[in-house]
Amino acid sequence: MDGPLSENDLSGITAADKAHVWHHLVQHKPFETVDPRIIIEGKGLRVWDAKGKEHIDAVSGGVWTVNVGYGRDSIADAVREQLVRMNYFAGAAGSIPGARFAERLISKMPGLSRVYYCNSGSEANEKAFKMVRQIAHKRHGGRKHKILYRDRDYHGTTIACLSAGGQDERNAQYGPYTPGFVRVPHCLEYRRHEQDGAPEANYGEWAAGQIEKVILAEGPDTVGALCLEPVTAGGGVIPAPDGYWPKVAEICRKYDILLHIDEVVCGVGRTGTWFGYQHYGIQPDLVTMAKGVASGYAAIACLVTTEEVFEMFKADPSDPMDYFRDISTFGGCTAGPAAALENMRIIEDEGLLDNTLAMGERLMANLHGLMERHAVVGDVRGKGLFCGAELVADRATKEPVEEARVQAVVADCAAQGVLIGATNRSVPGRNNTLCLSPALIATADDIDQITGAIDRALTKVFG
Secondary structure, eight states: OOSOOOHHHHHHHHHHHHHHOOOTTOOOGGGGTSOOOOEEEEEBTEEEETTOOEEEESSIIIIIOOTTOBOOHHHHHHHHHHHHHOOBOOTTSOOHHHHHHHHHHHHTSTTOOEEEEESSHHHHHHHHHHHHHHHHHHHHTTOSOEEEEETTOOOOSSHHHHHTOOOHHHHTTSOSOOTTEEEEOOOOGGGGGGSTTOOSSSHHHHHHHHHHHHHHHHOGGGEEEEEEOSEEOTTTOEEOOTTHHHHHHHHHHHTTOEEEEEOTTTTTTTTSSSSGGGGTTOOOSEEEEOGGGTTTSSOOEEEEEOHHHHHTTSSOTTOTTSSOOOOOGGGGBSHHHHHHHHHHHHHHHTTHHHHHHHHHHHHHHHHHHHHHHOTTEEEEEEETTEEEEEEEEETTTTEEOOHHHHHHHHHHHHHTTEEOEEOOSSSTTOOOEEEEOOOTTOOHHHHHHHHHHHHHHHHHHHO
């Protein structure tokens, strides 16, 4: 840590935090007697808290965001240079970094052509939902308006995004929800025994076929889009099984349904490709992204579409209701695309996609090693540097362990100086998966330290 604040300064900061800050995803009652964690500095894969304790961050800022690591002077310099030149103008006009990043981004996404800027993953998904609804009115008399979403997937915090959210605990107490969103089954092969009729062979194709059943039940002429994560994130780190994605793409083409891929977590390198969907050879119509786009150095999110989708919104220039009548105030900020350009350069110049694949293989190998040593590890899964380990009380029945014991593993790792994650207030009775997403700069030693801490924590908590 370089130049820490004095003890008096930090005590004042802690007091101000406890008195005035409403933290995310946290029950605040314990803060009446203990202090909240305050992170004051980061460098590479390490962060330091207000007590001076060093941690390896295996969750990239807590929510899978800081893809290129902490302390990147070149990103900060790019943002500052842009801000003093031109910090903001509403997105009805363009900007130099906005044009340049859109061009660079599209070069990584064959078949897509247009970038709509906004400020968060939730907002990007809202924009996609609005486009689907407007297309329904423009071309289908309003009928083809339904949006399908998958059990266990997550698409954001707004009411509409929660309406498309497959995590019942995260949704609870926020209804009533927006109508027109319809759930389809998950594709977690490890828990296929909980799905009626699920086969042992060709499960991926079967799981995709369950989507078609929902479409037929709802009426294909009422379904406008299917919204999916390439790897289910907060619902348990779930890569789709073999055969799933080609069948999904075929179903969407068959019924003229737009395929919306939510890359908010997986996008910009997390899985070892620029975007998670690119592992599967599919062509989406809408792609949303946020988090790793600028690695948290500036707020930015994007909705990317095909030219065909774009053209639907300029068919009749004489009609004042024909275009996409939407705005994102902070989509006009120039800091986001300026940071995103430099973020992308770093990923390319430092070979971080290849490193993600190599370190992802090491991480999965280490997790399989933990599975051999600890009966509580029932399943390990992931793509690139986005991996999970599901903890079970019994491998035969796959009964999940108690959530308190999962959190005890997380807490013990933190005490060792390693920050890991776990599914949290997501699926009732199924918040039992440890989640790992270190920055794309992770080394073999980093990976070994992370899994070593988990090994010791599992031993301590489960024996």
